[in-house]
Amino acid sequence: MAGTPQTAPEDRGDAMSQDDRPDPATEAFLAHRNLLFTVAYEMLGSAADAEDVLQETWLRWAGVDLDIVQDRRAYLVRITTRQALGRLRTLGRRKESYVGPWLPEPLLTAPDVAEDVELADSVSMAMLLVLETLGPTERAVFVLREVFDLDYDEIAEAVDKSPAAVRQIAHRARAHVAARRPRGVVSPAETRDALEAFQRAVETGDLQRLLDILAPDVVLLTDGGGIKRAALAPVVGIDRVAEVLGRIAEAMSLRPAQVNGYPALLLQIDGEVDAVMAVRIDDGLITGLYAVRNPEKLSHLERETTVSR
Structure with a gap:
């Protein structure tokens, strides 16, 4: 197309016509x-x-x-x-x-994202990890149908399948995700309360308070990408996770933030963000902790990223 820029426009200052x-x-x-x-x-x-x-x-x-x-x-x-x-x-x-566990790249999101419960849930770290267990086409179909509510004919065009095949794929993907997603809808307020209690327990070294909010089979995943020091395998169990969190508290300060539609914590050293920690909550207890340290995945924490449906 004549006169069209070869880089994607970021704002309305690009590719203006004569009438601005x-x-x-x-x-x-x-x-x-x-x-x-x-x-x-x-x-x-x-x-x-x-x-x-x-x-x-x-x-x-x-x-x-x-x-x-x-x-x-x-x-x-x-x-x-x-x-x-x-x-x-x-x-x-x-x-x-990839070296060690792979976690999604965290996004700093605006507080109003949490008002759209379905959108916030769909971009949460917990849900993105569930989506990782789907095949490529299943993931595309699930996202387009369940999150963006596209009809089956539109999805069929996008994934080069028949509408009947897309319906079957959607059914399988929905069942797969339902079996693995957090049990029940967790509101941002519940997540915030759990994180505040978690932060107080870690910062004060109150082991009992920490044990009270962690599930017995809690799992901690740390993503250093081979660049920053991180556990190369999941840390499983309340005692092992509590031990690791105690070491983190000694080295870093914790600051609340809105990440991927939900409250999360920024872990800082000398005022610089070293990691992002998000949580998964089931039945009022923290069952998953996700800490991203890979610096290549932290660039989108410098400004809010707009997500929408």
């Missing part, structure tokens, strides 16, 4: 950019890869004849999904050689 309005392709892309990012991020668990997918989406969208596009949102979602599926398979190979 974006051209139609740019305007459509900008209108749906946050949605497209969220689709890609939920499929990939990586903000950096999601941004790359948006770049690839823009390059393909810029060459489309808009006169033949009936639904620009659906068309953009279809491009994004196909690009994300290709990258998801590449990412899977990359994870096979």
Whole structure:
């Protein structure tokens, strides 16, 4: 398309026409950019890869004849999904050689994300880890159907399957996720209360208080990516996890933040963020702790990232 920039526009200052309005392709892309990012991020668990997918989406969208596009949102979602599926398979190979546990890339999100319970749940660290257990096509179908409420015909176009096949895939994926997701909906307020109690217990060294809020079979996953020191295998059990948390408290300060739609903790050394810790809660107890230390995954904590449906 003549005059179209080769990098994805980030704001309405790009690709302006003579009347100071974006051209139609740019305007459509900008209108749906946050949605497209969220689709890609939920499929990939990586903000950096999601941004790359948006770049690839823009390059393909810029060459489309808009006169033949009936639904620009659906068309953009279809491009994004196909690009994300290709990258998801590449990412899977990359994870096979990853050093230690792989955790999703955390996002600093605005407090109002928590008001959309389904959206907050879908981008939570706990849910993204559940989505990791799905195959690429199952993950795409689940995200598009359960989170973004696309109809089966639209999803079929995006994943190159028949609507009947998509219905079957959606059914399997829904059952798979239901068996593995946190039991019951946990509100941000419940998460905040648990994290505040957790923070007080860790900072004061009150072992009993810590034991009171951790499930007996609690699991701690630490992602250092081979760059920062981290446990190379899950730390399982209340005693072992409490011991590790005690060492963390001696070295770092803890600060509350809103991460992936839910309250979380930023672990700091000399005022600099060293790690992000998110939690999974079941039946009022912390059953999962997820600490991301890999510095390559912490760049999106410098500013809030907008996610939307």
